Amino acid sequence: xxxxxxxxxxxxxxxxxxxxxxxxxxxxxxxxxxxxxxxxxxxxxxxxxxxxxxxxxxxxxxxxxxxxxxxxxxxxxxxxxxxxxxxxxxxxxxxxxxxxxxxxxxxxxxxxxxxxx
Numbered sequence: 001x002x003x004x005x006x007x008x009x010x011x012x013x014x015x016x017x018x019x020x021x022x023x024x025x026x027x028x029x030x031x032x033x034x035x036x037x038x039x040x041x042x043x044x045x046x047x048x049x050x051x052x053x054x055x056x057x058x059x060x061x062x063x064x065x066x067x068x069x070x071x072x073x074x075x076x077x078x079x080x081x082x083x084x085x086x087x088x089x090x091x092x093x094x095x096x097x098x099x100x101x102x103x104x105x106x107x108x109x110x111x112x113x114x115x116x117x
Contacts, residue, residue, distance in 0.1 A: 036106055042099045049092050056085050 035043070063078045107113040 036102065038102045039099060039106070042095055042102060046092065046095045046099070049088050049095065053085065053088050056081050056088070060085070 060078065060081055063081070067078075104113065108115050
């Protein structure tokens with residue numbers, strides 16, 4: 001969940017991005033939580049991306065239907081929306097990797113997985 005400045009704030013009140021360099025986690029982020037604050041923030045950002053994608057996908061479908069009709073000329077809007085959608089997909093991929101890394105850190109903290117060296 002983002003606050004008015006765009007920073008992520010989770011239920012414990014920490015801002016998990018960027019992760020502290022010294023490796024210390026937020027004291028409110030108990031590793032035995034189902035979702036850590038970091039995971040919660042990542043999933044919140046992924047939900048925001050998904051909400052941005054939906055109207056673009058709807059508009060692209062509309063433009064595709066216009067292309068099928070003999071009078072439609074949606075060229076530049078199609079290109080702009082396609083570029084924006086591709087950017088959102090790339091962001092989604094980045095956030096998915098961050099989520100997987102956060103889950104790995106939690107599993108290591110819980111002792112279910114050995115740290116990679």
